[in-house]
Amino acid sequence: MELLPANTPRSYYRGAGRIHRFRGIATPDDPYYPEDWVASTTSRHQQAPLGMTRLPGGQMLADAIAELPEWWLGPEHVARHGADATILVKLLDAGQRLPLHVHPGRRFANAHLASPYGKTEAWVIVHAEPDAVVHLGFARDVGPDELAGWVAEQRIDEMLAATNQVPVRAGDAVVCPAGVPHAIGSGVFLVEVQEPTDLTVLLEREGYSTGGHLGLGYDVALACVDRQAWTPDRLAGLRGERSTDRPGVRRLFPERADEFFAAERLCPDPVSALEPAFSVVVVTSGEGTLQSEHEGSRAVRAGDTAVIPHGAGRCALRGAVQAVRCKPAS
Structure with missing residues (x-):
């Protein structure tokens, strides 16, 4: 990470x-x-x-x-x-x-x-x-x-x-x-x-x-x-935010985007839970902590950008912070 x-x-x-x-x-x-x-x-x-x-x-x-x-x-x-x-x-x-x-x-x-x-x-x-x-x-x-x-x-x-x-x-x-x-x-x-x-x-x-x-x-x-x-x-049809089964995470685009990429809005409640995946995270507001299963944790704040490898395992965003997470099509 x-x-x-x-x-x-x-x-x-x-x-x-x-x-x-x-x-x-x-x-x-x-x-x-x-x-x-x-x-x-x-x-x-x-x-x-x-x-x-x-x-x-x-x-x-x-x-x-x-x-x-x-x-x-x-x-x-x-x-x-x-x-x-x-x-x-x-x-x-x-x-x-x-x-x-x-x-x-x-x-x-x-x-x-x-x-x-x-x-x-x-x-x-x-x-x-x-x-x-x-x-x-x-x-x-x-x-x-x-x-x-x-x-x-x-x-x-x-x-x-x-x-x-x-x-x-x-x-x-x-x-x-x-x-x-x-x-x-x-x-x-x-x-x-x-x-x-x-x-x-x-x-x-x-x-x-x-x-x-x-x-x-x-x-x-x-x-x-x-x-x-x-x-x-x-x-x-070019808009359509969707729920997920993970807390603090919503998918941002309609299904027509799924073959190309995915993006998620992360609003910890009290955590945003992230499955293992190559991910690009842009912190858009606030301050918090980005934690990973295998690579420790990092303090993050608005304006930070991060790349997370699949090998980092399960991750979590915590704090009074919001972010956008982008990842390849699944």
Whole structure:
């Protein structure tokens, strides 16, 4: 069980210093550090090892897992996935509205990008300014020529007007399936859990220096976009907190997320009981103690992030504290 230092690769959009204040570290003068990649075995697209986590002792987490995969991930996980953690967790601080973009699904990524993973993701909102929104899916069906025209001519206002603007507030948990166009609005700070890739197609690219089509050209890349209408009923299916049989633990996402990852809200009552599993824990408020069966205990407080190996055994979070726990699909 390790408490992790911040891991903030430079990005193409601005943060507002929330990650650094949350983590209790100095805020850089450069605002383009809006993400903390937590317990990451994934690199920036074509920029390895940028984005990958180094443990406090200096070893890369990916190397530590490769040396002792069953200790870190558990024998059942290793039998299915090898030494692949299969998730990526981030803190994300939107100091501006992110550009409208989309992540490919597994079938597209396998066919065009030699990746077994796409990028279904989900958001747990830690803080949101009043009137904060996310743009999530098109509100009506969009034809392929209409989408291609918007992107080629960068008719951003028309693209955004065609999306659903979904209000968000602290405590919300929302799944964003691969293929769904989305943009996180300014003033939102969240924990993101996702498939372990950095695959992004920018529909809105003006003013951004990063590439937009993954080297495929837009004629190919836009085939990954879900152009169907996301009605209010469909959007409602992207939320759904669920109970568990463990005290102080609730699952945060509906069943459609289960094949990709899991996340839990930990509110000790008086304890949050955690089964053995590779886990990434983000402490969102308060102070408490994270105890493990085989690796002792650690005092934790708001802003801490921890990685827990399967081999740590049964764990418990105690105290006046709340956290989000992310883990691979079971």
